[in-house]
Amino acid sequence: MMEFVLVGFSDSPHLQWILFGIFLLMYLTILLCNSLIIVITRTDATLQTPMYFFLSHFSFLEICYVNVTVPRMLTDLCSQKGNISFFACATQMCFVLMLGGTECLLLTVMAYDRYVAICNPLNYALVMSHKVCVQLVAASWGSVIPVVIGQTCQIFSLPFCGSHRINHFLCDLPPVLKLACGDTFVNEIAVYLVAMVFVTIPFLLIIVSYGKIISNILRLSSAKGRTKAFSTCSSHLIVVVLFYGTASITYLQPKPNQSEAIGKLLSLFYTILTPTVNPIIYTLRNKDIMVALRKILTKLLP
Template sequence: MEIKSRQYPAITEFILLGLSDEPHMQVVLFSTFLAIYIIILAGNLLIILLTLADPALHTPMYFFLRNLSFLEICYTSVNVPKMLESLFSGKKSISFIGCALQTYFDFFLGGSECFLLASMAYDRYVAICKPLHYPVLMSQKVYTFLAVVSWLSGFLMSFSHTSMVFTLPFCASNVINHFFCDIPPLLKLACGDTTRTEIAVFTVAMIFVTFPFVLILMSYIGIINTILKISSSEGRKKTFSTCSSHLIVVTLFFGSACIIYLKPNSSYSPNTDKYLSLFYTVVGPILNPAIYSLRNKEVKCAFMRIWKRKPLK
């Protein structure tokens, strides 16, 4: 007796429900996120231009910060323009290919940020704990290599996640209760038993999130041990201030990401995850320029030097 495999109708598009179905909220949300998007672009672009224009900021720390700002611009541009289009026109559909590309770039940039933040933590560890060896341990060749590895790691993570999810058959529905194509809600739409895929996705996420997080944790353990050995309280405060901005960014990014992607699938809550996602897709990118400029004396001084610089005659 021949057993025929069940055929599911091919889904050509998904429907993104967004943040709210209330018509009167569409204008408010559109205006809010348009303003946020402009601030993200302007703030991160300012950091990039500032660290390129001022020779005093041509150091590994600001090289990584420049990469982070560029990443944040790309990261936000993956999701926010589509959300703005939906809020403005009311069109909530996204093609199957568009959804796959959105998922791919989300995890590509998110994975890259994990390792980029780890590279920044290592840079601070070497600067504080091994200052005499800093020029060798963080040479141009080393920090360029770390940046390349960070971007490459994101590529590998994203490729595995996207291929595992979008090769599944979708049959239950094409409605995604989210403002972008994210893996947890997509897995809920897949047909049949997705346990193996969920385990595989969880395992890959554990590797690509836990490894850089452990590196960051080890770096800060070394940094804290070194700071505690400094005799003066003023010296301890000054030393810690050089890495406090990075620590805030790490807490925001890893905190929200871990709650969403490293929790059991049984505790998945569409509305909770949807709003938590705002922390690393919108809140983080808008806060990064403020955190690194308002809390960073070198950046503020560089801005004032360029602001006061007289044009060439």
Template sequence: MAEANLTRVNEFVLLGFSDLPNLQDILFGIFLVIYLNIMIGNGLIIVITRSDAALHTPMYFFLGNFAFLEICYTSVTLPRLLYDLWTRNKNISLLACAAQLCFFLILAVPESILLVVMAYDRYVAICKPLYYTLIMNHKVCVQLVIASWLSGMPIIVAQTYQIFSLHFCNSNIINHIFCDMPSLMKLTCGGTFWNEASVYADTVLFGFVPLVLILFSYNRIFTTIKKLPSVMGRSKAFSTCSSHIMVVGLFYGSGIISYLQPKTSSMTGIEKMLSLFYTSITPLFNPLIYSLRNKDVILAMKKLFSKLTVYK
């Protein structure tokens, strides 16, 4: 059946924003600005966390890796969307669609796990400050980042192969902005219960479980913060966590709702909007959230810009 499907469906049609034919050029301009800002904002985070010695700490090490993930993550979806809007060509080959889904998930899973690692870092810093440098040494930080990148890769590759081995009911129209798993599952038919169950299982494994771990960490963090004797101490401790909490809310809120919609759901417009949040809006706002609410990052940016001005 898998071989028959591959010969019957050679390409898909990504509808994207084809229901807004008069706004294609405007949308192209909007998403181009968003993509460039994502590249510049997250690139700047990487540069300052690498160049400023004051930011050579585990928290900013993870932040730099998170920013790099955001650049890779958005580069899987937004350039293709820009191409579709510019050329009005909605066709995408089966192989390109499979590659887009596979790379998107391979990058989304480390992002989810890295958010857990960042929450654990804040937990150790606030709840076990005397042991922080011992527990979060450089070797451990590197191992945690590598584990974040590699942990879900075999499952994601197997999941992608499984999806593209299904029967697509002679329909190749994807009513979405990129080849995402929920939109592809809506095209399948006949005996897909276990495949849908595996999708939900992966969502729980890489979505709900990390979110529960983050919530558990912050429950312990807030309990510790409330016990701090000074108001200034509580405020300072909370400020180191607030940016991460906002990012977690944006990323998990939109992603989990989108992936847990039933196959028969007709809320395509809402699904597109949710996907825009976790593929574009969240990576766009992350540098702003971490920089505007962090005095160390602002100071590092001022130092960098002053150096650039001197060189000029």
């Protein structure tokens, strides 16, 4: 097989241009808002802290993620063809899994940062030094890459002798695996194991971190202190729920029970909707970023 066909939204041709307009607007919003967060966190002296260091890397990750998926989706909406070569499909899947796995680990690192800041504030500067922050970000990227490359090679070494139509708008793992011929039991087990390592375990670590954080916040005597602590953590917690909720259903649900329409809808959440909402959550709910944004706007528009 030399190529696949991404069905995408071709079964709703009457919505073609409406969907194109919506997705293009969301795509531009993601690029603009996340780029703005990177510029603000890198240029404002008051934001040179571990929390904003991780946030800038998270925004960069979101930009990479949507650039792997959305331009292809917009192109297919325009052409209504969806042909994608075997190699291009494998490459897209590899990057989607790699960036998704890195996002899971980076969200865990951000939860750990909040845990140290609230539960061990006296040692925060020592524990979360710049060197440690760089190492944590490097580990988030480096630990995912070899695993994802190996899994992608394993999936695309299978024979694809039947249908070449992928009922999806991207080359994601579950719909591609459905097209493989023969026994895919070993591959499905490998998918579950990788999902457990990069989705379930990080999620449990985040839950444990926030359990300790909330317990510590409730012990604070100052109502103002409790409000401030909750506000700094709530944005991250909302992002975690949005991302992990949809990703876990997609990759941990048994293959026969997966509805293609539901799978496509869930993928829309973690590929384009969540990246659109994330920067809005982080900026509107964060006073420091809003103050820094006003400084920049004052300089540009005196």
